Amino acid sequence: SGNTDFYGKKILITSGPTQEAIDPVRFISNHSSGKMGAAIADAFARSGAEVHLILGTGAKKPKNKNIKIYPVKSANDMFQAANSIHKAMDICVFAAAVADYAPKDIALEKIKKEGEGMTIELVKNVDIANCLGKAKQPHQIHVGFALETENEIFHAKQKLEKKNFDLIVLNSMRQEGAGFQVDTNKVNLFFEDGSSLESTVLPKEQIAQLILEGVKKVPVKI
Numbered sequence: 001s002g003n004t005d006f007y008g009k010k011i012l013i014t015s016g017p018t019q020e021a022i023d024p025v026r027f028i029s030n031h032s033s034g035k036m037g038a039a040i041a042d043a044f045a046r047s048g049a050e051v052h053l054i055l056g057t058g059a060k061k062p063k064n065k066n067i068k069i070y071p072v073k074s075a076n077d078m079f080q081a082a083n084s085i086h087k088a089m090d091i092c093v094f095a096a097a098v099a100d101y102a103p104k105d106i107a108l109e110k111i112k113k114e115g116e117g118m119t120i121e122l123v124k125n126v127d128i129a130n131c132l133g134k135a136k137q138p139h140q141i142h143v144g145f146a147l148e149t150e151n152e153i154f155h156a157k158q159k160l161e162k163k164n165f166d167l168i169v170l171n172s173m174r175q176e177g178a179g180f181q182v183d184t185n186k187v188n189l190f191f192e193d194g195s196s197l198e199s200t201v202l203p204k205e206q207i208a209q210l211i212l213e214g215v216k217k218v219p220v221k222i
């Protein structure tokens with residue numbers, strides 16, 4: 001839309017899936033395509049912001065060539081990249097689907113097919129949004145996502161509080177045309193002050209615009 005609403009603002013966005021290695025040829029991941037994150041990155045860039053996009057492997061790249069991309073693989077890589085620039089940011093949007101657990105040990109060689117079953121021990125990954133939420137400065141705005149399959153609103157509101165978000169964007173796996181992979185999404189926005197907004201099924205570009213409008217509604221703290 002060519003506006004300058006976020007002129008000079010520094011935006012951190014995480015997007016796409018993380019990959020947690022099992023051995024040199026295998027990993028644990030999820031279905032995130034990076035479409036939602038790319039749309040948000042382009043929307044901020046269009047409104048004059050300096051966008052820093054931390055991008056999981058295979059995730060969709062934004063159109064705008066001024067966006068700085070930080071390619072990462074694992075949740076830990078994503079955390080390192082985000083943590084190294086967080087302090088200088090004005091707005092952070094955590095759109096990535098980060099693996100909550102990763103294999104405890106990464107086998108150095110391809111694991112051989114032996115026996116009828118196998119067990120992989122997993123350990124908890126760093127929660128990027130939660131950790132950076134603890135370091136959030138008064139002027140910073142944090143926007144989180146919640147991808148839920150049941151008790152959606154309850155879990156979203158719980159994450160809003162627990163991760164110190166100013167705004168959380170709920171998308172449901174139960175909703176047709178929403179969530180992973182598809183070009184559209186349907187979201188609920190829950191603000192820290194208790195107010196909320198609900199969208200219809202819209203192209204992810206329009207959902208991104210709605211999120212920008214949402215960010216503008218967050219009260220400024222000095």
Ligand code: PMT
Nearest residue numbers: 033034035036094095097098127128129145146147180181
């Ligand atoms: O990429 P697409 O195919 O376009 O799909 C978009 C999407 C469905 C991936 C996106 O809209 C979305 O919902 N992203 C968040 C998915 C998710 O992992 O949600 P969650 O409810 O598990 O996590 C809650 C929040 O904490 C999220 O902001 C997440 O980025 C963040 N988180 C979670 C775990 C972790 N270890 N670190 C995090 O930062």
